[in-house]
Amino acid sequence: xxxxxxxxxxSVQPGGSLRLSCVASGFTFNNNWMSWxxxxxxxxxxWVANMKQDGSExxxxxxxxxxxxxxxxxxxNALYLQMNSLRVDDTAVYYCAKDRAASCWGQGTLVxxxx
Amino acid sequence: xxxxxxxxLSLPVTLGQxxxxxxxxxxxxxHSDGNTYLNWFQQRPxxxxxRLIYKVSSRDSGVPDRFSGSGSGTDFTLKxxxxxxxxxxxxxxxxxxxxxxxxxxQGTRLDFK
Numbered sequence: 001x002x003x004x005x006x007x008x009x010x011s012v013q014p015g016g017s018l019r020l021s022c023v024a025s026g027f028t029f030n031n032n033w034m035s036w037x038x039x040x041x042x043x044x045x046x047w048v049a050n051m052k053q054d055g056s057e058x059x060x061x062x063x064x065x066x067x068x069x070x071x072x073x074x075x076x077n078a079l080y081l082q083m084n085s086l087r088v089d090d091t092a093v094y095y096c097a098k099d100r101a102a103s104c105w106g107q108g109t110l111v112x113x114x115x
Numbered sequence: 116x117x118x119x120x121x122x123x124l125s126l127p128v129t130l131g132q133x134x135x136x137x138x139x140x141x142x143x144x145x146h147s148d149g150n151t152y153l154n155w156f157q158q159r160p161x162x163x164x165x166r167l168i169y170k171v172s173s174r175d176s177g178v179p180d181r182f183s184g185s186g187s188g189t190d191f192t193l194k195x196x197x198x199x200x201x202x203x204x205x206x207x208x209x210x211x212x213x214x215x216x217x218x219x220x221q222g223t224r225l226d227f228k
Contacts, residue, residue, distance in 0.1 A: 037164075044219060044221050044222045045164065045209070045222070046219065047214075047217040047219070059214070059215040059216075061215065062216070095164070100214075100217065101152065101154055101166070101211055102154065102164070102166060102209065103166050105163040107163055
């Protein structure tokens with residue numbers, strides 16, 4: 001069974017940093033693109049970033065370029081999202097998803113950016 | 116960026132009756148490889164999203180056959196043949212043909228009358 005477990009969310013002040021993690025199991029992690037998708041409170045889904053199997057390609061939504069970095073450790077079956085210069089409008093539940101078509105999702109981790 | 120527009124945004128339904136959600140894209144979603152990367156997701160209250168349909172009409176494992184997807188080009192539809200209580204949710208379409216960015220529709224809230 002595919003499982004994705006996110007962690008690392010929390011409360012931070014504007015301008016602060018957080019690092020999210022996602023640990024995967026139940027499938028061959030290093031054979032799949034991986035994605036981050038977020039959902040602001042009461043709002044819809046927004047794709048944030050994704051990364052190719054070997055890390056050679058990474059893509060971001062414009063609003064996070066230069067502030068967020070997606071990375072992965074295939075030996076640990078782990079996906080990361082380093083978030084710097086956080087803004088109030090980054091407040092959301094962040095989901096890890098398998099592949100570019102988001103075939104499976106984790107339970108999400110809440111990031112709150114507030115002064 | 117490809118804009119995905121869903122309608123209606125709210126869909127009151129009657130138990131056992133059919134339901135239909137439309138999703139339109141601002142440009143054709145046919146990829147140069149011949150595939151159309153249009154997916155549908157269900158998000159029940161308090162839960163993570165779950166993919167129901169990929170590449171327009173292929174149902175994911177475990178998805179009841181009352182759910183079906185259809186369409187082509189810029190016009191797509193998710194249909195539920197007979198709505199059940201567990202179908203109360205928000206439904207999203209998503210395109211992964213022209214990216215980055217991958218884009219979602221605004222969501223359609225399905226609830227009972």
